[in-house]
Amino acid sequence: MSAQTTGHENQTHSLEIPNDPAHIATARLFASAIGRHFGADEEAVEDLRLGVSEAVTCAVQQGDPTKSIRIDVVPGADTLGVEVAWRDGSDVVANEHDDVPAGGGQSGAPVLAEGVPAMGLDLIRGLFEDARIGPRSDGMRAVGFSISLSERSG
Amino acid sequence: MIDFGLDTHTKDTWSVLEVRGEVDAHTAPRVRDRLRELVDDGHVRIAIDAEAVEFMDSTGLGVLVGALKRVREHDGTLTLVCTRPNLLRLLAITGLDKVFPVFRSVDDATTS
Numbered sequence: 001m002s003a004q005t006t007g008h009e010n011q012t013h014s015l016e017i018p019n020d021p022a023h024i025a026t027a028r029l030f031a032s033a034i035g036r037h038f039g040a041d042e043e044a045v046e047d048l049r050l051g052v053s054e055a056v057t058c059a060v061q062q063g064d065p066t067k068s069i070r071i072d073v074v075p076g077a078d079t080l081g082v083e084v085a086w087r088d089g090s091d092v093v094a095n096e097h098d099d100v101p102a103g104g105g106q107s108g109a110p111v112l113a114e115g116v117p118a119m120g121l122d123l124i125r126g127l128f129e130d131a132r133i134g135p136r137s138d139g140m141r142a143v144g145f146s147i148s149l150s151e152r153s154g
Numbered sequence: 155m156i157d158f159g160l161d162t163h164t165k166d167t168w169s170v171l172e173v174r175g176e177v178d179a180h181t182a183p184r185v186r187d188r189l190r191e192l193v194d195d196g197h198v199r200i201a202i203d204a205e206a207v208e209f210m211d212s213t214g215l216g217v218l219v220g221a222l223k224r225v226r227e228h229d230g231t232l233t234l235v236c237t238r239p240n241l242l243r244l245l246a247i248t249g250l251d252k253v254f255p256v257f258r259s260v261d262d263a264t265t266s
Contacts, residue, residue: 021178021179021180022180024178024179024180025176025178025180028176028178028209046240046243049209050209050211050244053178053209053211054211054212057178057179057211057212057213060179061179119212119215119216119248120211120212120213123211123212123247123248126247127247
């Protein structure tokens, strides 16, 4: 696991975690700490925490278990942009306790522990107007979204 | 930060599962397993006390939905005890506030 922050405060803050559910909480802590640092109010921090948790959970379920998951938080003038990126697994990766493959839902959507189609990505789409979910040009898959600091900080 | 934990006790004809800490893809399987044990042991009136749940995401919600389905197969009931704004908001966003009876206290939940 590694964290990286560039010299200038308004540059990207990055965290790499192993593809392991035990590290999802670390990603939430990382994102919420940066959100508070940049003045996000508690509701915005809660959205950030939930969005990162859902995105990293998706990455854990769909990603290559041998490859790390990267979380980038990019401060803007009045926004915080977030991107969670991962390498797809070559095989379907099942949650170790699931009856249903984690990556084997309808249309490839991740599946929750009880076999319920994942609400996670729908939650992200609902919470963040600019949610972006899909492949990147470098072959990684990513979930991205941003929170507005100015509106929320009032 | 509250460490994750589970405790079960009975109140009248109800089983009360107290959940503490954060419920995500790492911890939700433990919640699910405990709920399965309760149902397998014949406890189908279950109140989940989520007052000490600091965070829950859709993985935790999925476990709750699965448990609700399971108790209903046995004509049972599953209720939530929750006053935390973040959890109530999550339930509202997902529409699950209309699926789970939500109470402000264990007493309220187990006398409903």
